[in-house]
Amino acid sequence: MSDKLKQIINKQSQQQESAVSQTDNVVQLVGFVIGDEEYAVPILAIQEIIKPFEWTRVPQVPKYVLGVFNLRGAVIPLIDLRTKFGLQSKKHTEETRFIVMRHGDDVAGFVIDRLTMAIRIKKENIGPAPDTVNGDETIIDGVGKQEDKIITILKVNKLLERDF
Amino acid sequence: MDEFQEILQDFLVESFELVEKLDEDLVELESNPEDLELLNGIFRVAHTIKGASSFLNFDVLTHLTHHMEDVLNKARHGELVITPDIMDVVLESIDLMKTLLETIRDTSEDAGIDVSDCVSKLDRVSGGDGNVETPVVEPSGAQEEPAAEESVAEQEDEPDYENMDESEIEDEIERLLKQRQAEDKAKREAKIAAGEKVLMPEHDLDEDTKESQDEQPKAEPKPTAKPAPKPVPKVEAVATEDADAENEDAKAGAPAKRTPAAVEQTIRVDVKRLDHLMNLIGELVLAKNRLMKINEEVEERYEGEEFLEELNQVVSIVSLVTTDLQIAVMKTRMLPVGKVFNKFPRMIRDLSRELNKKIELVLAGEDTELDKSIVEEIGDPLVHIIRNSCDHGVESPAERAAKGKDEMGTIGLKAYNEGNQIVIQIDDDGKGLDAEMLKAKSLEKGIISEKEAENMSDKEAFGLIFKPGFSTAASVTNVSGRGVGMDVVKTNIEKLNGIIDIDSEVGVGTSMKLKIPLTLAIIQALLVGVQEEYYAIPLASVLETVRISKDEIYTVEGRSVMRLRDDVLSLVHIGDIFEVERILDASDHAYVVVLGLGTSKLGLIVDTLVGQEEIVIKSLGDYLKGIDGIAGATIRGDGGVTLIVDVVALMQMAKDVKTTTMIDASAEGSASNEKNKPSDYTIMIVDDSKTDRTIMRKSLESMGMTLIEAADGQEALGILKSGEHNFDAMLVDIEMPRMDGYSLASEIKKYNKYKNLPLIAVTSRTGKSDRMRGVESGMVEYITKPYSSDYLASVVARNVNFKAEFL
Numbered sequence: 001m002s003d004k005l006k007q008i009i010n011k012q013s014q015q016q017e018s019a020v021s022q023t024d025n026v027v028q029l030v031g032f033v034i035g036d037e038e039y040a041v042p043i044l045a046i047q048e049i050i051k052p053f054e055w056t057r058v059p060q061v062p063k064y065v066l067g068v069f070n071l072r073g074a075v076i077p078l079i080d081l082r083t084k085f086g087l088q089s090k091k092h093t094e095e096t097r098f099i100v101m102r103h104g105d106d107v108a109g110f111v112i113d114r115l116t117m118a119i120r121i122k123k124e125n126i127g128p129a130p131d132t133v134n135g136d137e138t139i140i141d142g143v144g145k146q147e148d149k150i151i152t153i154l155k156v157n158k159l160l161e162r163d164f
Numbered sequence: 165m166d167e168f169q170e171i172l173q174d175f176l177v178e179s180f181e182l183v184e185k186l187d188e189d190l191v192e193l194e195s196n197p198e199d200l201e202l203l204n205g206i207f208r209v210a211h212t213i214k215g216a217s218s219f220l221n222f223d224v225l226t227h228l229t230h231h232m233e234d235v236l237n238k239a240r241h242g243e244l245v246i247t248p249d250i251m252d253v254v255l256e257s258i259d260l261m262k263t264l265l266e267t268i269r270d271t272s273e274d275a276g277i278d279v280s281d282c283v284s285k286l287d288r289v290s291g292g293d294g295n296v297e298t299p300v301v302e303p304s305g306a307q308e309e310p311a312a313e314e315s316v317a318e319q320e321d322e323p324d325y326e327n328m329d330e331s332e333i334e335d336e337i338e339r340l341l342k343q344r345q346a347e348d349k350a351k352r353e354a355k356i357a358a359g360e361k362v363l364m365p366e367h368d369l370d371e372d373t374k375e376s377q378d379e380q381p382k383a384e385p386k387p388t389a390k391p392a393p394k395p396v397p398k399v400e401a402v403a404t405e406d407a408d409a410e411n412e413d414a415k416a417g418a419p420a421k422r423t424p425a426a427v428e429q430t431i432r433v434d435v436k437r438l439d440h441l442m443n444l445i446g447e448l449v450l451a452k453n454r455l456m457k458i459n460e461e462v463e464e465r466y467e468g469e470e471f472l473e474e475l476n477q478v479v480s481i482v483s484l485v486t487t488d489l490q491i492a493v494m495k496t497r498m499l500p501v502g503k504v505f506n507k508f509p510r511m512i513r514d515l516s517r518e519l520n521k522k523i524e525l526v527l528a529g530e531d532t533e534l535d536k537s538i539v540e541e542i543g544d545p546l547v548h549i550i551r552n553s554c555d556h557g558v559e560s561p562a563e564r565a566a567k568g569k570d571e572m573g574t575i576g577l578k579a580y581n582e583g584n585q586i587v588i589q590i591d592d593d594g595k596g597l598d599a600e601m602l603k604a605k606s607l608e609k610g611i612i613s614e615k616e617a618e619n620m621s622d623k624e625a626f627g628l629i630f631k632p633g634f635s636t637a638a639s640v641t642n643v644s645g646r647g648v649g650m651d652v653v654k655t656n657i658e659k660l661n662g663i664i665d666i667d668s669e670v671g672v673g674t675s676m677k678l679k680i681p682l683t684l685a686i687i688q689a690l691l692v693g694v695q696e697e698y699y700a701i702p703l704a705s706v707l708e709t710v711r712i713s714k715d716e717i718y719t720v721e722g723r724s725v726m727r728l729r730d731d732v733l734s735l736v737h738i739g740d741i742f743e744v745e746r747i748l749d750a751s752d753h754a755y756v757v758v759l760g761l762g763t764s765k766l767g768l769i770v771d772t773l774v775g776q777e778e779i780v781i782k783s784l785g786d787y788l789k790g791i792d793g794i795a796g797a798t799i800r801g802d803g804g805v806t807l808i809v810d811v812v813a814l815m816q817m818a819k820d821v822k823t824t825t826m827i828d829a830s831a832e833g834s835a836s837n838e839k840n841k842p843s844d845y846t847i848m849i850v851d852d853s854k855t856d857r858t859i860m861r862k863s864l865e866s867m868g869m870t871l872i873e874a875a876d877g878q879e880a881l882g883i884l885k886s887g888e889h890n891f892d893a894m895l896v897d898i899e900m901p902r903m904d905g906y907s908l909a910s911e912i913k914k915y916n917k918y919k920n921l922p923l924i925a926v927t928s929r930t931g932k933s934d935r936m937r938g939v940e941s942g943m944v945e946y947i948t949k950p951y952s953s954d955y956l957a958s959v960v961a962r963n964v965n966f967k968a969e970f971l
Binding site: 058059061076106 | 741
């Protein structure tokens with residue numbers, strides 16, 4: 001009886017371990033589209049995703065910094081990723097969202113064209129950033145391979161870094 | 165170790181507090197050498213620090229305080245009269261003590277500072293030969309102290325007299341007892357018969373005299389009951405009072421008045437907690453602003469409804485309580501400015517000795533309270549200003565005598581409230597500032613150009629002393645003259661959103677006023693509009709606002725200026741500074757906000773004035789910090805973010821903006837007015853009901869006009885602003901979600917471009933007041949539902965001047 005119990009317990013704990021190792025191997029990302037490309041950031045770096053609303057322009061900043069907006073009492077910068085990535089800015093649509101990302105104490109909102117989905121991707125399916133964009137300066141963390149497409153994973157800390 | 169650290173922390177906090185008070189007391193003591201209460205107080209401080217430091221094994225500190233205590237003890241017993249020279253030594257030792265305490269705070273050790281020189285001076289003063297062994301570092305010095313601690317044990321809670329022998333201690337105890345009894349008695353008697361007084365305090369002094377005779381006489385003989393020679397006349401008064409002995413208070417003088425402060429019930433609170441509280445209040449103020457705004461809107465929309473009154477009550481209570489709460493929390497962060505003033509009597513004393521001048525400092529309004537962060541910031545600027553006044557302001561005694569002034573120069577330092585600001589005023593009766601001389605000096609140093617000098621008013625010339633690199637002192641002294649200080653003063657005060665105002669008359673003196681806001685977190689601001697943007701300008705920097713028409717603006721040397729009464733004011737457009745895109749036409753009139761910072765002025769042209777509002781300053785965060793001209797942001801009642809103008813930076817930036825052009829009003833808009841076919845006429849239909857829109861469309865379609873639909877005011881405004889269509893008229897429903905017809909009309913009428921756009925109300929609201937409001941908000945026609953389509957068509961046709969041939 002006790003042996004059987006032990007076996008069961010062992011089995012259970014083994015299962016748990018494998019579950020843990022499974023989650024260890026999987027990265028959870030949130031995918032979104034800017035222009036024609038699909039990008040993703042780690043889900044844990046995202047504070048919230050909101051529908052666009054009014055913001056206030058701030059002078060003397062690069063064009064991709066749209067301004068600041070009020071997120072429940074906090075004043076947060078708003079960055080247009082289209083412009084930042086060198087694309088033409090376009091009118092906000094029904095699908096446009098602000099993704100509020102956080103890294104440490106830095107918080108900013110990013111305008112994206114459209115959300116895709118939450119993605120679970122195995123670590124071994126993530127390749128390094130292409131050589132041409134390598135180095136510390138790149139905001140590309142890696143490239144995730146899905147069955148039918150590839151997703152560019154962005155470094156949140158680089159996105160939140162002031163570069164002007 | 166942790167426990168030790170805790171004790172150490174307490175020790176340091178206590179010591180610094182004591183030392184702070186000590187400076188003040190000592191200076192007072194110098195002019196009041198017989199004030200026993202004062203002496204006892206000072207002695208207690210030295211004693212307390214000594215006791216604690218010996219307990220914590222800070223031998224150098226113990227050694228020093230021990231000798232200070234000796235001197236003070238002698239003085240207390242009347243064996244020693246405090247002369248300025250002795251005071252120098254005592255003050256020096258206190259400085260050393262401060263340095264030691266700071267070293268302890270930073271390193272938890274008191275090693276590395278040589279006190280032997282000072283100690284031997286102290287020893288000599290107290291009658292020793294000056295040869296004292298000083299413990300240099302811990303282990304060697306430790307030898308001396310345990311003995312002291314033993315006596316501590318023996319004497320229980322009066323462990324200080326290890327330098328006395330048994331009988332002396334006995335005497336001391338007796339003396340203290342007697343004194344205490346005498347005091348009590350005096351108090352009792354004073355209570356019984358406040359008027360007629362007996363000889364109690366004299367008895368007190370007698371006691372002292374007896375005492376001093378018991379011990380071997382030292383130094384100068386102790387003055388007896390009615391002290392004869394006094395160094396300062398002021399003491400005479402005190403002494404007479406002593407003899408008359410009104411009561412305890414009169415005898416103790418100033419220190420007695422301060423005593424209640426020590427009994428005040430206080431708790432120490434971490435500043436972080438207060439900051440947090442302040443932040444929360446900030447949020448609450450924003451929410452309150454928003455609530456009030458919503459209340460206004462609701463009032464408009466549901467005029468006359470019963471629940472409005474109730475809502476109104478609640479809103480006003482919330483607003484009242486929020487304001488009170490805000491003030492209460494602000495008060496918790498307030499410190500009396502006396503905390504900063506305290507160090508100046510000592511500073512003036514040192515400076516006047518150093519500079520061989522006679523200077524008296526008159527303090528007033530030390531109780532005036534200021535936010536903690538501000539109190540911390542104003543110390544340095546004040547030091548610079550006062551040093552300057554001592555060095556350059558007040559003349560030497562000989563010079564003063566020659567001018568027929570009192571040899572004793574006076575520097576007044578006072579603080580008082582003025583509206584929402586605190587004013588700190590520094591006056592001296594010195595030689596004053598000579599505007600011409602200041603100009604000549606600045607010209608010489610190339611700080612200003614000849615032309616600037618010519619156009620400069622006296623006030624502006626006084627402002628020159630704040631320019632970096634400016635110094636009028638012929639030679640650089642220890643005290644001032646490097647031309648750095650006043651520049652720092654200006655920057656620091658401006659950092660606090662404060663302004664400096666100088667007044668001076670040659671030969672009579674200089675008066676400097678620092679006007680500082682009460683708090684940094686919440687300020688009064690003037691909200692201004694430019695195009696579609698709003699900015700908040702701290703009200704403290706706004707002198708006035710003027711409405712001008714465009715032809716009042718002149719261009720001089722590529723700069724815009726205007727006449728403001730007798731002055732010429734240079735102008736800059738806020739849009740030029742903040743790169744505002746000019747989507748909309750400016751009107752013929754503009755508003756000029758006259759900004760003042762100290763002596764410089766600037767006129768800032770804005771499109772509209774929105775009003776005064778209480779705003780909570782929020783930082784823009786790391787990502788956007790350091791933007792020129794922007795001091796921060798605030799959240800408005802409607803939830804939007806408004807940027808706060810940094811007036812200091814803006815004035816700098818204004819110098820680089822050359823011409824200020826105001827866009828010609830009639831450039832656009834009227835261009836495509838030529839109508840060649842019915843579809844050239846464009847009408848916007850604004851109604852939230854699809855059915856109503858369709859009815860209107862049907863009514864107008866037959867005429868062939870171009871029709872654009874919008875479901876509410878916001879959408880309509882958006883379409884209008886996008887500029888895709890050039891509308892000839894708008895049909896506007898009154899009741900709509902998001903933005904109603906009235907608001908839409910008033911929004912539209914704000915823009916010059918649409919001033920003449922006919923707005924036609926189409927509504928089921930038929931009340932007279934509704935019609936009135938319609939007219940007020942700029943509607944030209946009022947059509948009530950239901951209407952016939954012919955009627956609608958004819959009204960529209962009339963308003964757009966529909967050409968008859970198209971019909």
